[in-house]
Amino acid sequence: MxxxxxxxxxxxxxxxxxxxxxxxxxxxxxxxxxxxxxxxxxxxxxxxxxxxxxxxxxxxxxxxxxxxxxxxxxxxxxxxxxxxxxxxxxxxxxxxxxxxxxxxxxxxxxxxxxxxxxxxxxxxxxxxxxxxxxxxxxxxxxxxxxxxxxxxxxxxxxxxxxxxxxxxxxxxxxxxxxxxxxxxxxxxxxxxxxxxxxxxxxxxxxxxxxxxxxxxVTSRTSRALASAARWRDGHGSTSCLFCAIIADEREKRLRIVEETPSFIAFVPAAPRFPYELHVYPRRHVPDLPSLTAPELTELMSLQVDLLRRYERLFDKPIPYMACWHQAPVRVGRDLSHLSLQLMSPQRAPNVLKFFASSESGMHAYTMDVLPETIAARFRDVK
Missing domain, CATH: 3.30.428.10 (HIT-like)
Structure with a gap:
């Protein structure tokens, strides 16, 4: 841009x-x-x-x-x-x-x-x-x-x-x-x-x-890069783990919430928040500066659309986190794939999901609702 x-x-x-x-x-x-x-x-x-x-x-x-x-x-x-x-x-x-x-x-x-x-x-x-x-x-x-x-x-x-x-x-x-x-x-x-x-x-x-x-480089990014490196080692020098996830979601069509010409939004198969969405560009790019101006316009419009769905789910604004995952400055840039992660701890109209001992002490997360059900709810409030 x-x-x-x-x-x-x-x-x-x-x-x-x-x-x-x-x-x-x-x-x-x-x-x-x-x-x-x-x-x-x-x-x-x-x-x-x-x-x-x-x-x-x-x-x-x-x-x-x-x-x-x-x-x-x-x-x-x-x-x-x-x-x-x-x-x-x-x-x-x-x-x-x-x-x-x-x-x-x-x-x-x-x-x-x-x-x-x-x-x-x-x-x-x-x-x-x-x-x-x-x-x-x-x-x-x-x-x-x-x-x-x-x-x-x-x-x-x-x-x-x-x-x-x-x-x-x-x-x-x-x-x-x-x-x-x-x-x-x-x-x-x-x-x-x-x-x-x-x-x-x-x-x-x-x-x-x-x-x-x-x-x-944060531990979350480091683990993702290590996973991407293992995937590439097993599937070829040009293979991308994140592109493979996109292809799998598009083939199964169980958790996709929205698709645009350049982006896909879906509930991940293993989310950690009650209402979590991932947005990926379809082409392999490491960060926001790598997008074209039309792609950025399309992406910002999609982000607003998804955040509005969060509000419609509960008929009110709810707490959320929007996190842009970009490639590190110096390492793993060829392995990285830009993504937006939207997360809300709201699990019911007046109930929040708390990360208690299992999540905070052991990093073992439990979801109370099937991700496929959450994806259907997001689609229904379009």
Whole structure:
């Protein structure tokens, strides 16, 4: 997709970057941030778990972050009069900015290879005498970047209510930030997501998503790449596990919810959430920047259609997570296949699915309804 020229970069009073993405060019964005904020110096760290071969982010400064403020005090609404917010404008279309309370951030110091999850090897290990080495459980600076993406200045709106023009602008911002964060020193993977609803931990009601630039390849992605590599080893150098899943779903036609010329949406055969949908491009592409402009338009329209079905299932907005799985920056790109994962813990009109001991302690998930039944319900509410 061609990167838009209708974007304006500015800097907030504490040094964080903010970028306006406008639906159309020519809108002046010159208002300064009038707040007197201390310099932005996030102090997160990542700690390695040698048992699960995984990295855990520790960001103690997030304990005091803003939590569900009144609409009049929303930090994502435009600045109006004496109400100074994160966005120094009286209106905006789409905005991205560095999170004031990031999980990750800080200067890259060239620490070397810390990509975890087994993709390029775990740090540390055992010494010759069998004792843990000095780097057995390392603690590293939590470099990377966390950005907020505001979809609209309207506090009462939502992603499903964005106009086609605004959806195009959001897609352009996602592509732009994926390309940019992939070049940030220390970033190994770019993850775009939206958490909607206090039930799943969203701390702000304003319509927004986030983007993480991780300093490691996440364990979920690492396991998927390992599975894709095993599949390719057994089926040929050009074979893709994810393309095979698409072909299988299209042949059986048990769990497909919607098909468009370029994409397929289906309930996975082994979901972990009561209402979970996967969306895949039919052609093999690693990330959002690899899609054409018409494909992105088609994809955004499909995402809105699917999210509206979530609302129709229960006759109300329900909590959900929208997760974009893109290829890592440097490893496994030929094995990766872009996908969108939509998940909701809502399992009945007034009942949520909780991940208790079996799921949280053993990672052994139990579904209460057949995935094929869930797919039929999604189709029925079109």
């Amino acid at each position: 061609t990167i838009p020229t209708n974007k304006t970069r500015t800097v907030l009073s504490d040094g964080r970057e903010l970028i306006y993405f406008d639906d159309r060019p020519g809108i002046p964005r010159t208002a300064p941030d009038l707040r007197n904020l201390a310099p932005h110096r996030p102090q997160s760290e990542i700690r390695y778990d040698p048992v699960l071969d995984d990295w855990v982010i520790v960001a103690a400064h997030r304990q005091t972050r803003t939590n569900l403020p009144a609409a009049s005090e929303c930090p994502l609404c435009p600045t109006r009069g004496a109400s100074l917010s994160e966005i120094p404008a009286d209106d905006y279309h789409v905005v991205t900015f560095e999170n004031r309370f990031p999980s990750l951030g800080g200067a890259y110091e060239g620490r070397g290879d810390i990509a975890g999850g087994g993709v390029r090897g775990a740090p540390g290990g055992l010494a010759d005498d069998g004792a843990p080495s000095a780097a057995f459980q390392p603690i590293e600076p939590g470099v990377g970047r966390c950005e907020v993406v505001c979809f609209t200045s309207d506090h009462t709106s939502s992603f499903v209510r964005l106009s086609p023009e605004r959806l195009h602008t959001v897609a352009a911002a996602w592509v732009d930030r994926t390309l940019h964060l992939s070049q940030v020193p220390g970033v190994e993977q770019v993850f775009i997501f939206e958490n909607r609803g206090a039930e799943i931990g969203a701390t702000l009601d304003h319509p927004h998503g986030q983007i993480y630039g991780y300093p490691f």
